Amino acid sequence: MSSTSSASASRRALGSGLRATAKVLPEHTRAHNRALVLQHLFHEGPTSRADLARATALTRVTVSDLINQLLAEGLVEELGVQRGRGVGKPAILVGMRTDAYQIVAVDLSDDTVMRGAVLTLTGEAVVRRSLDVDDRTGDALVALVERFARRLVAAATQSVIGVGIGSPGVITEEGRVIEAPNRRWSDLPLADILSERLGLPVHVANDADTAALGEYTYGGGADSMLVVTVGQGVGAGLVVDGDRVHGAHGAAGELGHVTVVDDGDVCACGRRGCLETVLSARALRRAVAGLDREAADAVLAGVGRILGTTLAPVVSALNLGEVLLSGPADLLDGALREAARATVVERTMPAVSNQLRLRMATLDEDVVLAGAAVLVLGAQLGVS
Numbered sequence: 001m002s003s004t005s006s007a008s009a010s011r012r013a014l015g016s017g018l019r020a021t022a023k024v025l026p027e028h029t030r031a032h033n034r035a036l037v038l039q040h041l042f043h044e045g046p047t048s049r050a051d052l053a054r055a056t057a058l059t060r061v062t063v064s065d066l067i068n069q070l071l072a073e074g075l076v077e078e079l080g081v082q083r084g085r086g087v088g089k090p091a092i093l094v095g096m097r098t099d100a101y102q103i104v105a106v107d108l109s110d111d112t113v114m115r116g117a118v119l120t121l122t123g124e125a126v127v128r129r130s131l132d133v134d135d136r137t138g139d140a141l142v143a144l145v146e147r148f149a150r151r152l153v154a155a156a157t158q159s160v161i162g163v164g165i166g167s168p169g170v171i172t173e174e175g176r177v178i179e180a181p182n183r184r185w186s187d188l189p190l191a192d193i194l195s196e197r198l199g200l201p202v203h204v205a206n207d208a209d210t211a212a213l214g215e216y217t218y219g220g221g222a223d224s225m226l227v228v229t230v231g232q233g234v235g236a237g238l239v240v241d242g243d244r245v246h247g248a249h250g251a252a253g254e255l256g257h258v259t260v261v262d263d264g265d266v267c268a269c270g271r272r273g274c275l276e277t278v279l280s281a282r283a284l285r286r287a288v289a290g291l292d293r294e295a296a297d298a299v300l301a302g303v304g305r306i307l308g309t310t311l312a313p314v315v316s317a318l319n320l321g322e323v324l325l326s327g328p329a330d331l332l333d334g335a336l337r338e339a340a341r342a343t344v345v346e347r348t349m350p351a352v353s354n355q356l357r358l359r360m361a362t363l364d365e366d367v368v369l370a371g372a373a374v375l376v377l378g379a380q381l382g383v384s
Helices: 007-021 026-044 049-056 060-073 138-155 190-198 207-217 281-288 293-318 335-347 364-381
Strands: 076-081 092-096 101-107 113-120 125-132 159-167 177-180 185-188 202-206 225-230 234-240 322-326 357-360
Touching: 026 049, 026 060, 026 092, 026 364, 049 060, 049 092, 060 076, 101 138, 101 364, 113 138, 113 364, 125 138, 138 159, 138 185, 138 190, 159 190, 159 207, 159 364, 185 190, 190 202, 202 207, 202 364, 207 225, 207 234, 207 364, 225 293, 225 364, 281 293, 293 335, 322 335, 335 357
Parallel strands: 101 159, 159 202, 225 322, 322 357
Antiparallel strands: 076 092, 101 113, 113 125, 177 185, 225 234
16 A cells, blocks of 8 residues: 555645535534644645644644644654755644554455455555455354454554444444345444444444545545445445545445346345346356457456446546446456446546546555545544
8 A cells, every 4th residue: 555645635635624624513623623734744744833834724823732732642743843944943844653553454345355454544554464254244244353353453563543444235424334235234333333342443334435535545546536346246435526425324336236237137135137246256257257368358348338337327427537446457457447438438428528537446455454544544533
């Protein structure tokens, strides 16, 4: 995972925070200002107090008070005098101590193995672990996730500020799994259960949503983008104008369970012909098994056209700048991706699709872990 973000990503992340300031209730102003300062230091690096005040539109007194508080908490540190500023009193740089705290991230997107890592605040993996799921579902899987997370917390080399988990399913902002058919979870308060058992803040979101967060914060994704994750199932995470989209009931991005083939194969959700039945990694491998390259590409292109038909109204309605595919590159990055983009272009206005990028995700297999870290950063520090 990259430890830095581009300057444009930094500006848009800070701008998103500034736009949100006006919506914050007065009693939350101090916490929001604190988040603005941390957001700037996280993306831009060491900065003087005066420059922080200018960048965040906060008063110098407010910034000075916040920095004193953050110094006491050990979240920032003074890094010496700023050079090359001419006459006047030298400015002291302050920087975020991104290596002083760590985050535990867990990826449950694979049905056979769960992956986890202990990460620095900038997304660098300090420890990596994996554990076979062995067909566990329901309460047995919850218990396994707890043990796995506990081992990761024990392996951390600094204080852990929280645990982030990316999981398949429809999941509320509070981390309640409304429905995850492949995991046999229904109306499960997963975040609350694990937080109580682990004694740490736990944040849970849909794996595709976390992938979108990871690409946006660490992978340089566009302000308005869709990340389609392809594994055991198919999910999609949405970021629009710099904000993750949840939807009315936390189900935004459930493209995997849109019917695309009339009277198609039975899906894990109980219906027939869902996108997941043709686009999941298992379905794609089964479809191309035993075929030569040319024949396999023809099959993959056919699935790409189905995907493009599904994506076109979403891309058009939201005027997305990018669609990212996350999953097995040998299946997705080629005939399938090219056919999907061509189909979107055919089915949308040029003003919508001329500049559309449809590419592979930057973070590859780390994308959900990165996003899980962003869940914790956002919830605990206000950083995105």
